[in-house]
Amino acid sequence: MKLTFLGKNSTPGDSPTLYASDRDSYVVQGWRIYAQDLLAKLNVPDGHAAVEVPTELFEHLTKDGLEAGEIKRFEAPIMFVTEQGTCVVQGPAMRDPEALSQMRLPDYEDCIEVPKSSIMALLEESSGPDHQRTA
Numbered sequence: 001m002k003l004t005f006l007g008k009n010s011t012p013g014d015s016p017t018l019y020a021s022d023r024d025s026y027v028v029q030g031w032r033i034y035a036q037d038l039l040a041k042l043n044v045p046d047g048h049a050a051v052e053v054p055t056e057l058f059e060h061l062t063k064d065g066l067e068a069g070e071i072k073r074f075e076a077p078i079m080f081v082t083e084q085g086t087c088v089v090q091g092p093a094m095r096d097p098e099a100l101s102q103m104r105l106p107d108y109e110d111c112i113e114v115p116k117s118s119i120m121a122l123l124e125e126s127s128g129p130d131h132q133r134t135a
Helices: 055-064 116-122
Strands: 003-008 017-021 025-032 048-054 078-081 086-092 109-115
Touching: 003 055, 017 055, 025 055, 025 086, 025 116, 048 055, 048 109, 055 086, 055 116, 109 116
Parallel strands: 086 109
Antiparallel strands: 003 017, 017 025, 025 048, 025 109, 048 086, 078 086
C-alpha cells in the first residue's frame, strides 16, 4: 500500500497524522487509548484499533482535493468526542508492512485504515438533529 502524507497536528512528542492510500482509504495515525473510562465505552473487535486524534487533523483532507475538512457529523468511524475535544476513531488496524514502513509510529501510537467514503460522509450536513456523541 502506498501512502500520501496529507498532514499532521504535532506537539512535542506527539504526531497524529493523516494519510491517503492507494486503496481508496485514509490511514489515521493517533494516540493509543489507555484511559479506562474511554476504553469502557468502546467495543473494539479483533483486528481493529481505536485511536485518539485532534478534530483539526481532518482539516488536512483539503490536501486530498476535498473542499473542506470540517467534521459535521459525529458517527462511525468516529466513536465519540472526548471532553478535551479530541475524536476517538475506530477501524481496522493498519498492519500492512509497506504502509508501516512509510510512517514513523511511536510505541504510544497506532493507526487505522478507514474507507474514504466513511470519512467523507462525516463532512456532510446531517439531515436530522445534531446527535454529537461525547465521552
